[in-house]
Amino acid sequence: MNLLAWNCQGLGVALTARNLKEECFRKKPHLVFLMETKQKASYVRKIRRRCGFTEEWIVNPVGKSGGRALWWSDTIMVNILFSSSNIIHTSMMFDTFSTPSYISFIYGPTDEADRRLCWQEVRIIRNYIRESWLCLRDFNDILSQSEKCGGQPRAWRKILNFKSFVADCELEDLGFDGPCFTWCNNRESLDIIYERLDKALGNLQLRELFPTLQVLNIDPAGSSDHHLLFI
Incomplete structure (x- = not known):
């Protein structure tokens, strides 16, 4: 199964x-997950x-921010078990x-x-997981200082809170191929900041079932400050 996920920023x-359409026809994903669409359902x-x-x-979206979309073809069966402004499980x-x-977006x-x-909501979802589980996209958190370049170091309490969440859910970072950082603030010179905010996590059952799973970070050619994830 191929999956494409993107914080498209509008x-x-x-x-x-145009970039999204090109990637869909090039990569042929079975599912697409979009964040920050900033558009109503009709568009x-x-x-x-x-x-x-x-x-x-x-x-x-709420006002001019937010908005999520999950797309798939009729060849795959997707059951929405839980949906909120931040999670689609x-x-x-x-x-x-x-x-x-299970896949949690x-x-x-x-x-x-x-x-x-x-x-905490994801921890509750974890209590009902007994099989393979993929958990992905823009966490707005990092697992170590090495996942940030530029600006002030991330507060250690934030890193430890995120690491604790990942451990509590019995998940593991699935790694990546491609650029090291998935987000940039697009500032100039000394003010520029890069971070790896977008990632895929999986439990032991997922890693055993899909030992060759790959996560690719793809540069969307300037149309968003986030890279796409292709799994």
Whole structure:
């Protein structure tokens, strides 16, 4: 199974929509997860059809920020088990090949207190997981100081809180190929900051079921400050 996930920073930008369509036709993902679409369902649905997908789950933005979209083809069965402004938790089934039993699509809040609440929700989801589980996307957190370049070091309490969350959920970073950092603040010179905010985590059952799983960080050619993840 192929999966593409992206914090697109506004699906209404022509370059963003074009890059997304090109990646969908080039990589042929079975699922696409988008964050920060900043568009109502009717517009997101139009882009979904252009990218060749038939099924969807959409969370509308609040005002001019937020918005989530999960697209898939009718050849795969996706059950939405839980949905909120920051989490879409699903179970998967496909007739012709294996998929993770569960995939949680997460957008970590930028506010630290809200992020802790989000991690607690995922911990509750973990209590019901008995099979393979993939947990991915923009966590807005890092696991070590090496995942940041530029600016002030990340506060250790934030790193330890995130590491504790990952350990409590019995997840492991699945690594990556491609650029080391997935987000940039696009500032000049000494003010520029890079971070690896976007990642994929998996439990032991997932790693045993898919020993050759790969996570690719893909540069979207300037249409967003985040890279795409292709799994």
